[in-house]
Amino acid sequence: MSEKHSPFILVDGSSYLFRAYHVPQLQRMTNSEGMMTGAVFGVINMLKSLINEYQPSHMAVVFDAKGKTFRNDLYADYKANRPPMPEDLRQQIEPIHQIVKAMGLPLLVVDGVEADDVIGTLAKQACAEGRETVISTGDKDMAQLVSDNVTLINTMDKNNPITDYDRVIEKFGVKPDQIIDYLALVGDKVDNIPGVNKCGPKTAVKWLNEYGSLQGVMENADKVGGKIGEYLREALEQLPLSYELATIKLDCELEFEPKELTLKEPELAELKDLYGKMEFRRWLTEVLKEGGEEVAEGEDEAEESAIDRSKYETILSQDALDAWIEKLQQAELFAFDTETTSLNYMEADLVGMSFALDNGEAAYLPVAHSYMGAPKQLDRDDVLKQMKSLLESEDIKKVGQNLKYDMSVLARYDITLGGIEFDTMLESYCLNSVASRHDMDSLSLKYLNHATIKFEEIAGKGKNQLTFDQIELEKAAPYAAEDADITMKLHQKIWGDLKKEEGPAQVFQHIEMPLLRILSKVERNGVLVNGTLLLEKSRQFEQRLKELESEAFDLAGKEFNLSSPKQLQAILFEELELPIIKKTPKGQPSTAEEVLQELALDYPLPKLILEHRGLSKLKSTYTDKLPRMINPETKRVHTSYHQAIAATGRLSSTEPNLQNIPIKSPEGRSIRTAFIASEGCKVLAADYSQIELRIMAHLSQDKGLLKAFEEGVDVHAATAAEVFDVALDDVSANQRRDAKAINFGLIYGMSAFGLAKQIDADRNTAQDYINTYFARYPGVEAYMDNTREKAADKGYVETLYGRRLYLPEIHSKNGMRRKAAERTAINAPMQGSAADIIKLAMIEVDKWLKDQPGITMIMQVHDELVFEVEEQYLDLAKKKIPELMEGVAELSVPLIAEVDVGDNWDEAH
Template sequence: MSEKKAPFILVDGSSYLFRAYHVPQLQRMTNSSGMMTGAVFGVINMLKSLIKEYEPEQMAMVFDAKGKTFRNDLYPEYKANRPPMPEDLRQQIEPIHEIVKAMGLPLLVIDGVEADDVIGTLAKQACKEGRETLISTGDKDMAQLVSDHVTLINTMDKTNPITDRDRVIEKFGVKPEQIIDYLALVGDKVDNIPGVDKCGPKTAVKWLEQYGSLQGVIDHADEIGGKIGENLREAIDRLPLSYELATIKLDCDLEFKPEQLNIGQPDLKELKKLYSDMEFRRWLTEVLKELGEGEAGDSAGDDSEDGPSVALVDRSKYETILEQKELDKWIKKLEEVELFAFDTETTSLNYIEAELVGMSFALDNGEAAYLPVAHSYMGAPEQLERDEVLKQLKPLLESEKHKKVGQNLKYDMSVLANYDIELAGIEFDTMLESYCLNSVASRHDMDTLALHHLNHVNIKFEEIAGKGKNQLTFDQIEVEQAAPYASEDADITMRLHQKLWPELKQNEGPTQIFQHIEMPLLRILSKVERNGVLVDGKLLLEKSHLFEKRLKELEKEAYEIAGKEFNLGSPKQLQVIFYEELGLPILKKTPKGQPSTAEEVLQELALDYPLPKLILEHRGLSKLKSTYTDKLPRMISDKTGRVHTSYHQAIAATGRLSSTEPNLQNIPIKTEEGRSIRTAFIAPKGSKILAADYSQIELRIMAHLSQDEGLLKAFEEGLDVHSATAAEVFDVPLDEVTSNQRRNAKAINFGLIYGMSAFGLAKQIDTDRNTAQDYINTYFARYPGVETYMESTKEKAADLGYVETLYGRRLYLPEIHSKNGMRRKAAERTAINAPMQGSAADIIKLAMLEVDKWLKDVKGIKMIMQVHDELVFEVEEDKLELAQKEIPKLMQSVAELSVPLIADVGVGDNWDEAH
């Protein structure tokens, strides 16, 4: 019995293109230059999956050509209703074509006909040869091509991807031979095919079941009564045209046959370039491996007109330091160079718990070495003793004279601090170089940077340690595997610095941010992290019990309203109860067309209905419990008795710090339960918690940037700016402003600097859209400088492609010229807000630098947290008066604005009391 031949595959490229473009997860996908890449990724991903599943030998990907086709000659209004292709989709077509060709796949774009016609012609030819043909499309019109030898596949339909003859009948109610008749009767609004007015699918199926064909329907038109019969008779003269427009042409004049459409060898060098341009990391990795460019001695690319490419690592130059004489040699080398790369290998990502397993070093000539000191697996080679090694390296590591570069050196600094070594001479950090160069371009981890900037694929940790629960810690990995991995990390760090630093130096603002804010801050954050905060675990567990009790009460109340028990966390069950059983209004639908139970929907429903309000309370309380009251007690370190967060400098695009394990930024303060979490952050005996918080800093920065006279005056006179705004917007004397008016004015003040629309403001302050627009108009009339600033900022952003903070930090806006209105407006809102939020981030960082400088000569005061615009300290009681006087003064001194910069101070036994 002969082996079954792989099917001949025809891919409807135009169908792929539009379907990929409308996938929500892909719609915001861009490369570093801001080009949209989601459709490219979606199309190629579908294509790769199809090829992997069917392993064809012959296939073609067919796209519509530009310009008119024979159908426009038949009917000038054909497709006249279609809107023009979005520009951000149009610009992705050529890269798709280039990648398809580089993959070795036949690409067909035939003038004068549509992709459907080319596919139909080739499918008919293949059928004549007895070939099984698979057409990959989502186009319903293609159902007319289905036969015993032609099948359709919809790769995005996970339930019924295959459409054969039986499926056509099941799906449309007619046979494949009747699909053209069906399409002619129903018409097509998108393609502007006339059809019969008000004739839907059910009517068309009914007529075709009764009369067999379109001609049969026309012949018996007089027998059909009612309005639909009149519509049919009125359409009779144009039905032949509709039939012709809906018919896929099967005799296109093509220069090739199916057997000539062979899949060729991929052009790996071209794919490497294209995937690199698009920044498709996984596929680029695969191509580089096929090219053998992950191995020692290979080059990342040929020399070109743009200059030589960065060479890949030569692992043959890496050394493993196992003997004293080798260590002596390397210490001498490191002492003699201007700069060396440094990295640590440890047992844990938790810097407090981590134990040092080894260190790696690299020079600027590609030499690198790994120094193992604590690999403990059975059969591990004899290694130099860790304490003795650290004793010898301490002078070098603590030397300001000997400059170091690393990737996320804050972690290495914190680990070495566990061994009483204070890492000094930290000159560069590649993670921060990348971040200051362009905070939104990509992630700033080493693997991403190596691939993006050097076209190099690092050895992955999983490759040497395994995955999941059986993953080894670094001390369990064989030295022979650990050494190249660790040495490469140091080597690539040096190479990244050599690539990034010259680029960063070209722009003064980002360079200043890097040298005078981010790099000095690295040390301080390490110190703040290691200081940690004292947390009352017992109190938190008590709160967990109280929250658990309240959650059960909420569940019981919800069951009573619903009339049955259900899972409060299940969107499906909530949909049924809300919209089918309780009849609540549907305010919004999901992308799949289901009634939404998202947070913002529940908030709106909660204004009028009790169950959504209960669900919201249950969600909030459940999150507090799982994230904080249950988790924080388990995060108290056995070593220190404290909780130690990790601060991240290279995450938020605007420059704000973020924190994880635990996330201190997200502890809610608007609810009593949220504030109660802060009561567990306590001072030790004999000390107090002091919190210093910048007052309305972003509004003050807005006043400074806009130079609006009204705002400047309000801050200069020390007025409550929200009350002052309320007096202006609601036209009442300042002393007669109500609490509700002030609350609404606060929403206006903050909403406008975040680019809130009238619709958004209306929802925020519970009014109608017209009233909200009147408030906005009045606000801008009273504060014209703010509107001028906003408009000029949008114009500047459009000209430059970025905005800057007061200190020169840049935020690039890749979508500021997007043809997609929603994306462009989002970029414009970011342009307005980023200078304020980013400047506030810079100011709090400068404050940390200034306060830390003062703390060097003061004992009994420790900085323990940074949260948004707030610094939190642990202060011994005899230093409290000094701290209350000096800390706000220092915080206020770091920036000279056109309005006073105010830092409010609070003191208490816990964080909540001090806030």
């Protein structure tokens, strides 16, 4: 693009910054030192794309300066509602500035004004020179700058990225020269621009279309009827201020003109250092090559992993399938993925399969695309018959991304996927569970600097989204083949890093990968649920909710929506004048659960609200929803277990979430009575007893704790005896309860303040209990101190089995974040080791079950395994299962698994 036609590009760097920070795939992106890098990557990636598209000769990247601006002088409360910038974002600003300057791009940060004002001034100057200007931003306020020579581009809005004069009218309902009027009327809660109370966009547009301008609206305020008219007249005095605050300044005193803002040659040495520190491998490789440097072994991985879709093939003939089967049989490892009609593995129909080799070759094999005009495809049943031995072979190794899903889908077609050697999701998770999300899109961005084809791009969004069988092959094939190709390239990169770390590699190979197959089995086994019983409970809950509402209305003296925080604020703190315990970031009285719990100690209405909330959640989440989740074919509920979510290694589950069924309330426990066994069977639950406290005893080697567990005494009663200085036999129920809170609270890093709230004591008393505890159990305190030191030194902690949890904020300048990281450091080895032990138990129990009929593993919840057992095998199961569970770990104290049996889960727990 010649300079004559090249537009002047102005980038709203502050808009870029926040947009990048909130991209989910980038939010947990770090380098190996734990430094957050996602926003840096996002901003620079957007700049590179913009430059590539426009090839500008003149350009500026503009950021807000620190400190107040002239608008704060106009209005002291301007932007007062904005929460402070997150520390992990603030730390990324300077690296962004450094990279922008090293790229040769003009970087502008002007004190006393906002980035908008600098951009507005430069756009006006450029227009005066007759130069076309493009402003890259996501800020709606910039629409006031649009003219014949100025357009906006929002690269995040793929449907309508360009905002020109006509688009402003289409989008806002007013012309660009009315945008300031519009903004003044509507106001802005984020920037704290007052506006007119209750005046939304439709009302503002109506007024401006009728009266032409803000001045016209103000002059005709008496003609506006109703409550909104009253609000308008109340706002007349402050509307000129709102107008001034919303106006982008076009006459900033700048030390440069548009013609001076030219792109310069990049500083390659500086970029090399910065990309190296951020660990942006592909960009580092590009810089090294551009500088004529030799690329060291390993540094060219990103270049090697560049995606080449010309190597992708769509398999539509038998000859092509035969050729690919031969390739796959000869490969040391191939990537495998399925495409289906649903994310629900129990309902998903197979639409196609994709494969990739380590040389970049990939193929998509469609077998069930059914849209009008779809080309003839190979028959699904025939294809699966031909591929069964290949897919089931343990000798032919496969890699996938979340292969558990693919395994479950193939099981519907009587194929047991074998040779499952690697899973990139689990590789990433074991390498660093907190560095990023572990979905393919996020991993591709992080490790390959490649933005994958998104499903929404080929299938659409919302209610009109297509299922995969409805997508044209021209779109579906590249998407599916890319999935397999990316998987192979991710494996090549991540496994290279993971196998260098002995502990995490062991966890991956000996815990997570074997567990993948077991979880697929447990999910498909499902659990029998009595839907009729749950619906009856729903009716009971509904009746109780109505009673609670009625009682709440009586206490409040009026009817209100118990689920509305705003109405609740008004009732509790304005009308009943209850004490304000805590405020929201916007300065409103908080109605959060912990606030209501504190108020409930002294006031009846908060107590009713809490009961209403809990019961309402039970009803909507379980008693209403579970009956609808019963599979019509199996008559069972099938959850999905997730291995790569919880940073500590614990499993989580969704659809339904089995981990969070409350057991403290009778209503919560009653839900477990609906989890039943088949006729002739019982539910057996095996639960590790106080496993985290036992791990604490093992890790700390505290003599008092070791002795208590060795002698088999009640450890909470033993702690109570020590802390309250009473004989073991004289410990009261309340003392034991408080001691239990101390035991568990301290291993979670609870402070004296937190403990005081937990046991309903004052802070000094709680601190005395903690001091006494540490005096009686000095080994625990020493373990905690040593763990903090090691975490600060290494940046991570490990479980007994080598699972690693990185702590990126262990050196944070923010005291609260640093303390939180220290608490995590203390707890993670215990919680993570407990997670490893229950997973190892599942692996051992599954080995035994392969040759043992009549016993089926149906659930894993926290430290508990749940089985459905034919009555004739109950005695065997009660003996063998705890024996296997207790034998998976050698601790300095006995590892105990307690077993119970019942007709339902509640009875067995």
